[in-house]
Amino acid sequence: MPSEPILLTSHESHVSAKNEVTYDGSAALYRRHAPARYAGNDVWLLPILATLDSRPGARALDVGSAVGTNSFYLAKHGYAVTGIESSSEMVSAARAASGSGGLDNRPRFIRQDFCTWVPDEPLFELVLATAFVHLFTPPLDRDITDALLYHVAPGGAAIISTTLEAQHSQALRSKLDSQNPAPGQPLSDLRWRNHYTRATFRNLVERVAIGRFGATCTVEEHRSQDPERPEKVWSDIVVKRPS
Ligand SMILES: C[S@@+](CC[C@H](N)C(=O)[O-])C[C@H]1O[C@@H](n2cnc3c(N)ncnc32)[C@H](O)[C@@H]1O
Incomplete structure (x- = not known):
């Protein structure tokens, strides 16, 4: 049964559109950080991949x-990867890097809003979503988490990872304090970000995982591999779908 697109409210559509424009302007920054982020995956992602029993050539979705x-990184470790991404600039940069990477099994990059994606292809042994779920307004963050788990094949796994904050807050605000809403400022100028704590992020993912698979999660943590934010702590939640 194919997944159904998530029906967005007008506010959620607005937030999605805002993200698209913002991330179009971030492709160069992401390219600059890519080598450190890629190498940093040895520290946190590789040990998690080692706990999964994926066969060589297993299908992976990077959301x-x-x-x-x-x-x-997943392709280098033998996965057949589909990357899904809504920013055209990001997708162009990924495709350009793909051409120069020397990989036999190049990832396939699709420009697509994940909320409205209806794939007509098999489920994935691995679904990876890093720094993604926190971009969506509640209760859409729960629907997004459920949609991520929808794409996991029986016996497969999802790795859902986000930076943690000391205090829980759900707010329209920018990553930069200087761009947070001033009194009276139109909210349409701003982006959404959930600031999950260790407990609220786990609670979100675990509740959805129990509902979909009757499965619980394992939780790891790692320090940021972002050279500009070394103090950040990430929560890496692994959900395994029963066979
Ligand atoms: C914070 S970045 C994280 C990128 C990457 N996963 C990482 O950890 O480096 C979030 C990415 O999700 C993309 N994105 C945001 N909303 C999306 C959507 N609805 N569908 C697909 N991609 C989306 C953004 O364009 C951006 O590239």
Whole structure:
């Protein structure tokens, strides 16, 4: 049964459109950070991949794949990767890097809003979504998490990873304090970001995983591999779908 597109409210559509424009302007920054992020995957992602029993050539989906950093990493480790990404600039950068990467099994990058994606292809042994779920307004973040798990094949796994904050907040605000809403400022100028704590992020993912698969999660943490934000802590939640 194919997944159905998520029906967005007008507010959610607005936030999605805002993200698309914002990330179009971030492709160069992501390219600059790619080598450190790629190498950093040895520290946190590789140990998690080692716990999965994926066969060589297993299908992987990288959601919000940006310039393809995680997609290339998964491809190097034998996965057949599809990256899905809504920003055309990000997709162009990923495709350009793909041409020069020397990989036999190049990832396939699709420009597509994940919310409205209806794939007509088999499910994936691995679904990876890093720094993605926090972009969506509640309760859409729950629907997005459920949609991520929808794409996991029986016996497969999802890795859902996000930076943690000391305090939980759900707010329209920018990553930069200087761009947070001033009193009276139109909210349409701003982007959404959920600031999950360790507990709220786990609670979100675990509740959805129990509902979809009756499965619980394992939770790992790692320090940021972003040279500009070394203090950040990431929560890496792994959901395994029973066979
Ligand atoms: C914070 S970045 C994280 C990128 C990458 N996963 C990483 O960890 O480096 C979020 C990415 O998700 C993409 N994105 C945001 N909303 C999306 C949507 N609805 N569908 C597909 N991609 C989306 C953005 O364009 C951006 O490239």
